Amino acid sequence: MQIHPLISDSETLAALCARLSRADFVAIDTEFIRENSYWPELCLIQIADDKEAAAIDPLANGLDMTPLTDLLVNNEQLLKVFHAGGQDLEIVHHHTGKMPFPLFDTQIAAMALGVGEQVGYSNLVEHYLSIKLDKGARFTDWSRRPLDRRQLDYAIGDVTHLATLFPMLLNELREKGRGDWLNQEMERLADPEQYINDPEKSWLRIRIPNRKSDTLGRLKALAAWREYEAQEKNLPRGRIAKDETLADLAAHPPRRQQELIKVRGLSGNWGNNDIGQRLMSALKEATPLKPEEIPNRGDKKGGIGKDGAMIADLLKLLLKVRARDAEVAARLIARSDDIDALIAGQREDMPILTGWRYELFGKDALALIEGKMAFSVQKNKVVMTMIENA
Secondary structure, three states: OEEOOOEOOHHHHHHHHHHHOOOOEEEEEEEEEOOOOOOOEEEEEEEEOOOEEEEEOOOOOOOOOHHHHHHHHHOOOOEEEEOOOHHHHHHHHHHHOOOOOOEEEHHHHHHHOOOOOOOOHHHHHHHHHOOOOOOOOOOOOOOOOOOOHHHHHHHHHHHHHHHHHHHHHHHHHHHOOOHHHHHHHHHHHOOHHHHOOOHHHHHHHOOOOOOOHHHHHHHHHHHHHHHHHHHHHOOOHHHHOOHHHHHHHHHOOOOOHHHHHHOOOOOHHHHOOHHHHHHHHHHHHOOOOOHHHOOOOOOOOHHHHHHHHHHHHHHHHHHHHHHHHHOOOHHHHOOHHHHHHHHOOOOOOOHHHOHHHHHHHHHHHHHHHOOOEEEEEEOOEEEEEEOOOO
């Protein structure tokens, strides 16, 4: 495979993208930093097909990224291959407002093949290619220039090995008849809604034991206010205010701005500055949540009562049995939250009740809950059996 020098001029990038547009697929990775910002700062883009690979410097002065943008989001004939591509896709969506498509994620493919639960890239390379990667440059500051040879070699390796892994994983998926599984997962991965930080929903990430509608209404308003502040200032949301601070303010709202100086986690200046005034405005405009808006966090087992935890354990055992028999990662089939929601009675908008997940696990999970299925041990192996006349 031909490895190009770091690309920092528009002409070379345009020529590379023209060649790659005729490939069957491209492997893509990015390097970025976001410790001090709300939006990730894109520092390097690596791309390869089965013939050539290059790193692109998005920080280079005057570099026209249009050919690369067209390649990634406008060329729907070209398959884009990522590994654990969630953050890479978030960056592309932030910069272009569009999603790359079609997609192939090697981490999800590996889970569908039973290689591991969210297997890391280096472990996947070692598993399939028997190559042990040097992780020394993993935590480098990718924003500093110039990048040295070791950094570039590390970065390029992420896509050269990815370009080799992809055909191997694809062939194995086809042999096991799991191509449709991955197609369904890639459609979910490419959903833009997953990468939009909606300020009005940001409160759902904050843990708070209080279930009062007025308290949760204030928390929703405060979380949205913080999100808008963080986006506008391009600062991590925790730099504006910590989650626990918002939860405390929601539960014990100050009556006057001056009282903010007593709130732990806030600067004393907030008692009389503009940001403190905006916080107080958010509190003032908050309205109690409607009953249907309040998530069922405190009692995920719903009407199951005190036996809910034991039922969850049975469903998790069923999940392990089905994952073992199918040789697929259990986490790809269902997660704890999915099981909790199923026990609580939720049936709509449940991935485990549609597609391949339903056939592999969901329908048996429902049968177990309804008392139509039981565990048994046959030849020292846990199996599921249907209960006759149940």
